[in-house]
Every structure is written in C-alpha cells, then in structure tokens.
Amino acid sequence: MKKQILWISILTAAASTAATAETINAAGATFPAPIYQKWFEEFHKAHADIQINYQPIGSGGGIRQITEGTVDFGASDMPMTDEQMSKVSKFKVLHFPTVLGGIVPTYNVPGVPSINFSGATLAGIYLGSIKKWNDPALVKDNPGAKLPNEDITVVHRSDGSGTSFVFSDYLAKVSPEWKTKVGVNTSVNWPVGLGGKGNEGVSGLVKQTPFSIGYVELIYAVQNKMEYGAMKNKAGNFVKADFNTVSDAAAGAAKDMPADFRVSITDAPGKNAYPIASFTWLLIPDKIDNATKKKSITDFLQWMMTAGQGDAQALSYAPLPKPVVVKEQKQLALIK
C-alpha cells in the first residue's frame, strides 16, 4: 500500500512538471543520432512546450515505424524505395535531408596509427576473402606500416541499418562480387563477422575486441577516440573523412538534386571527395492532422535547415550545401 502511494505521488509530481509539454515521437537512424539528440535538446530548451523524443533504433526501424504510423516522423540513411513508399497508405512520405556524414572503417589494431583501405580491400575483408591484417592487399596500400599477423575480426550491424545500406551500396559499386553475392540493403546476409546493435554497438564491439574492424559514422569513432582509416576514392587518392572531404562528396549531387531528395553519393567523383559519404533524411508525412504537432515539426525543420546547421561541424558532420537548403525550404510548403 505504502509503495503504491509513494509511486502515485512521484507520478503526479512528474506529470505536473511535464503536463504542459507535447511529446512528438520519432525513431530511426543511429548514423545522425548524436546531432539529432543535440538538436532536439536545444529545440526543447528554446520551446519548452515541445518534446521531441528520438529513439535511435536503426534506419530500418525508422522506415518501419513511419509505415506503421507508430511514430510522428522517422529518420533514415537509406531513402525509402518506391515499393516501401507505396506501402504507406495514410500519407506520402517526404524526404528532408538534414546533414551529411561519412562512414569510416574503424579498427582496433594496437600500434598501427593509420591504415589505408582501397574499396576492393574493404570488400574483401567483409566478404571474408581477406582474413589477416598483413594480407598482401593491405600491405600494398600501406607501405612501411607494421601490420600484424593477426586474424581480422569483422564487425557489422545486427539491426536494420542505413549505415549498412550506405556501406553496402559503396561496396557494391567497387566490388562486383559483393554486388552479386550479398547485395545492398539495410539488412544483408553478412558472410562473416560479429553483429553489433546500432552504431554504438559496433563501436563498442570494436573498442573491446583487439584486431577488429567495423564501419561507423565518423562521430562515433571520434567521440570514442578510436582510430579510423583513409579510403581510396574514385580519383585514386586516399582521403580521411572530415568536414571538407564529406562536403566535396556532395558537391556534385547538390547541383543535380532530384525533387524528392533521394540520392546516393557513395564513390563520388572529385579529387578530395570521401567515397563513403551520405545524406541522411528525416521521413516526414505530408499530412499531419494534429495542428500543434504540425507547427512544431515545421518549426523544427525550418530551424534545422538554417540555425541548426551550425552544430554540424562540431560533431563531425558536414552541413547541407546551400542549393539543397533552398530546395528543401520549398518542400516545407508541401506539409499540410
């Protein structure tokens, strides 16, 4: 009895403090989760009556939940396919790009600071054909580096992931074997490796497992002080992901951005373009019945496209190119 009274009083206390806030539920990609969580926190500070609760459950989750209607909007690094969009019956899904990010090959090889990877090598590692760190292919790209004679522990995603989508999209472009054997999707039949849940799970596993390699969004490697390698881009240069190289990858796409913003920028041309870069999108319904929610969401999107972009660089993302923002603001009007 006493226990119940205690909880009821705690509940009412909690409820009264939060009573006036409107909760908007969103779920999806872990790739942009750090900047989304920062944005939603900042937005909540400026608008105390709006709480946007974002759950990073993976892009597959974002797509699924917006299709089922269990969240108010979703987030994904994989643009929805036509087939997926047709399954959403109540409204049309609008893709709003938010930031640009890079996926880096992060690894835990003590004693070796920076490793270069070519696309074919990375595909070989993830296909299981390249098994050791001192494989000739790796040695060729890293002259002078003391690569150890250890087995490579491969780490991939165990959940439905847009990061996996972008990564497999890139591997399919650089490796015909990957394209036919495994394919491109948020969830694939990985030939080898351990599965981690979310970008956090993969970085966690790599951090704790010596001689392992994983693919994560740049911010996860940076925040966890993990080493990450340079990738050989289409122009033949080894580049590490950062603000400039990721922005360069989007430079070409910005000019020819399709009207629905669904585009892949992996293996982009450009001297300094980072090859495993991607936009990430918020999946917004074009019809929102609740007027307060509609205003909150459109307010947030407007803020995100303008003031919010200032947060990108500090968290190792690249802001949207200006032509893209202009086009997006026009899409805002489509939300009824």
Added chain:
Amino acid sequence: MATVAVTAPPQSQPRKLVNFFRDGDQIAHLVTFLFAASVFLVTVFLVYELWIHSGPSRAKFGFHFLTSKTWDPVADEFGALPFIYGTVVTSFIALIISVPLGVGAAIFLSELAPPRLSNSCTFLVELLAAVPSVIFGLLAIFTLVPIMRQYVEPFLKHTLGFLPQFEGPAYGVGYLTASMILSVMTFPFIISISREALLAVPREQREAALALGATQWESTWQVVVPYARLGIIGSIFLALARALGETMAVTMVIGNDTGIHTSLLSPGYTIAAMIANNFTEATGDVFLSALVELGLVLFALTMVLNAAAQLLIIATTGKGSKQP
C-alpha cells in the same frame, strides 16, 4: 401454540432470477470465475495472435522455414535453422556445465550440510534466480567476455584446437560465452528443485544403504540420487526451458551472426536474441512475420519442455518414485 410455516411460498420465475443474483455467493462465483477465465482467454489469444501475425511467413515458406539455413532480408528468404541451432546448442552446453555443478551442490546441501547452513545457502542460491537477465548481460560483457577472449578461449584452442568445436579466432563473444552465462542463470533451478527432491527421499533408504556397509558417497550416489532422479530430471527440464527463452544476457554476448557454425568459439544467434535485435526494424511484411514465426517456434519448444517437466515433478513429489 400455532406452528410457523417453514416452507417458503412458491416463487414466480423473475423472482427466482432476482434471488439468484441477490445471493452474494453466486456473484462472487461469477466474478472470480471471470477473472480466472481471463487467464485462459489471454493465453489462447496469445497463441492466436502469434499464428495470425506469422501468416505471411508461414504461407511463403511452410515447413521449409524450420529447415532452411538462409536468412537473407535482401532476397526476402528466411529460415529458422541457424537460430534453432544456436538456441539448442547454447542451452545444451549451459546444462552440461550447470547440471554437474548444480546436482553436486544439491547433494551437498541435502546430505552433508547441517540444516542451518543448508537453508541459508539455498536462500542465497534462490536469490540468484531473482537477478534480472540484463544484469547478467551487463556483467558478462565487461567481465566474462574479456576473460574468455584473453584466457579461456586461447587455452581451449591451445589444448583442444584440433577439434572442429574449438576452431576459429577467439572473439570472446559467441556460443561458448553465451552458454556460460546461461549456465549461471540455470544453477538456482537445478539446485533448489533437486535439493527438494533429495530431501524427499525417506531416511530409511539412506540408513539401509549405510547399514549394508556403503560409504556415505556410495549411499548417496547409488541409492538416494536414483530414488530422486525424476525430480532431478524435472529440474533439468525446467532449467532448460528457462535457458531456451533467455533473451537479454544472451543477446549481449552471442555475437549476432546468422550462420550455423560448428565451432563453439564462433558467434551465432538464438531465436530470442534475433527477435530482440530486429523486431522494431524489420522492413517488409515477410521479414516481420518471419520474426513472429520464430517466436511461435520458441513458444512451442518451451511449451513442450514445460509440460514434460511438470509431469516429471508431479510424478516424483506426488507419488514417490522408484519402488524397490
């Protein structure tokens, strides 16, 4: 003195109905029956919902689902065999570790330990059963996995590496680590129930064996334990049923790989871990219904085991087992 008529006047039909309900007992009977029946209805509803929501997957794959090894979301091809394999292997190995330890401890607590020590130790072991699965997982990630990766698995590879069961790199996560954490989680069931079964063996059995010149161990192992074997086996079944359905601790240390591997050091998957990792994000109806069908398979497995365990335990503690 006039006698008071004892019989009540004949009643009309509506009156009988009203009186039926005015009787508090009948209302209480009805109300409690409804609540009790709701348990039955909910369970039936559970099976029904599992059946319905796994429809697309059952229609597409049929029984092939249980034997197919492929789990390919790109091609929409799903098969349950890797997960059934992982579930069975981890539970089986967990029992190989925990049954000897558990039965041994139960023997000590029932035969050798003074009653107070026995009771307090049993109390402590039963508290272990209350520890939530996620806490076991938390401990496993940060304590067991590094130990497995740095000491145990290399040692096993060094000594038994010629066996296919111990091939491959020492990840630290995988079937073996999951089995170890499962074995810890199953101790309490085996110890507690086996101890009860052993305590239920009549004193005369022990005394007869000792009178015939057996050592205490011989008396225990050759007379008492066989007498209680149904109860002990029942406890093993219950432990197995628990291990099969365990989700959190396993998913945190099994490595999440959707293949079938003979090596115990390799990562794998169990049914419960698969569902937990993928349910919120299954894109596509077939994928989601395949996960629900996995849940149905797991449900069926645990149902059969629980029934077997109940029967065995009833047989022991209800009647008494081996007749001389």
Added chain:
Amino acid sequence: MDRIARRNIVNYVMLAATGICTVITVSVLFLILGYLVVNGWRSLDWNFFTKLPLSAGEAGGGVVNALVGSGVLILIAALIGIPVGFLGGIYLAEFGGKTVPMMIRYTADLLNGVPSIVIGIFAWTVIVVRMHHFSAWAGGFALSLMMIPIGLRATEQFLRGVPNSLREGSLALGASKTRTIISVIVPAAKQGILTGMILGVARIAGETAPLLFTSLNNQFWATSLNQPTASLPVLIYNYAISAYDDLHREAWAAGLVLLILVLIANIASRWVLSRGASTQRG
C-alpha cells in the same frame, strides 16, 4: 583392505567435490553484487537520481526518468496483474470444480513458461499495432502477463493451505461463502498471498525483453501513459552495449540500483512469509 581404502578415498573426494560445487554456486551471487557495487558505487550521486539523461559525452546527466518510468510500468502491471491473480486464485481454491480449474491452472503454467520476448510480441500485436503508438500501457500490459501466473498460483496455494476447520466453523455460524472468504480465509492466508504478489513485482521489475518494442524508451519524461517511457532495464541494456565509458558507468550504477531493489523485494517476501507461518502456529 585395499578396496575399502579406495572406497573411502572416493568417498572423501566426491563429498569434497560437492562442497566445492556449493562454494562455486553460492559465491556467484556475491561476485555479482561485488562487481556491481565496485563499479556502480562511484556513479551514484545526486544527479543520477534527479536529472534526465544528457547526450552522450556530456557529464551530469541522470536516470530519473528511467526510475520513474519503471515505477509507472510496475504500477500498471500490478493494477492489472494483482486483481486477476488474486480473484482468479480465489476461484481456483474456493469455487471451482474439477475440469475448469485444471484447464485454467494449465494455461497459467503455460503463460508462466512463455519466453518474455514472445510476451513482448503479443503485447505489441494487441496494443502497439492497434493504438499506433508505443506506450507505457503496452509495456505495463506485457509485464502484467508475467505477473499473473505467479500471483494466481500463490493465492490458490495459500488459500488451500488454510485448514478446512476454519471454513466449516465460519459457515456453521451462518456466514455466506463470500463472507467466509473475505473475513476468514483470505486474512488467514494473507502473508502467503502478499509474498506471491511481491515476488511477482520483483520478477517483472528487471524484465527487459518485453519492453523493447512496447514501451520503447524516452529521453524525456513521458507526458502521458500513451507515450513511450524510459525504464531502468532498457536503459541498462542500451548503455551497456554502447561505446561511451561514462554510459557504461551509468549502466553499472543503474544495475546496482535495480539489483538492490529486486533483492530487497525477494528478501522482504520471505520475511513476510516466515512471519505468517510463525503467527499461524501460535
């Protein structure tokens, strides 16, 4: 002589081995507690119990929404589970005949054996899909399903344990069956029933799997029961598999809090039971 010596040696060795088995199995509990205390103690500060979580990398956050969220979920589960278990148990012990109670007992045992992840799937199909929402209701419902069999069994068992003489005495004095149950039998069995309910709460307090896709998670306060809510077990899971060290520390601390609560509930339930037994004898 040789054979007897050998048998004696085997005797001592095997008996010692069983002692070792006991030491191993009993010490596991202390190891667990020890690890949690050592790793979690440092993170238990005022912030932990009063602040909301901050984005990873920022210090000073807490888990208060998870603590309250777990409390809310348990409350919902108890509000559903206790009446069903209690009243259902009364039916099984006092009113039922032969076949119907047997069927109900069987399905209760079945429900008890259902893996918690499958219960989560069921709660998802029943509530989340229909409401188009992750919610505390769905999480609480899932937990209540796990609580019901325990409460049901405990109620029935302890009601049956009340001696028939009490029942007959009450009926002989003219009380109706309902009155008898309310005023005589239940009070006589109340310790056992209470034990069952406390054990039920202790069991669901630590459950994670059913919450993964019912109540999901929430960084802020859940503004209503129709919204997803944070909970302690889900928080521990998410933090444990992440890569951030400060989240790991929070996970240890949260684990310590959860374990202490669960252990207290278990110990309390035994204490209640033992008090009941002793007063009945007197």
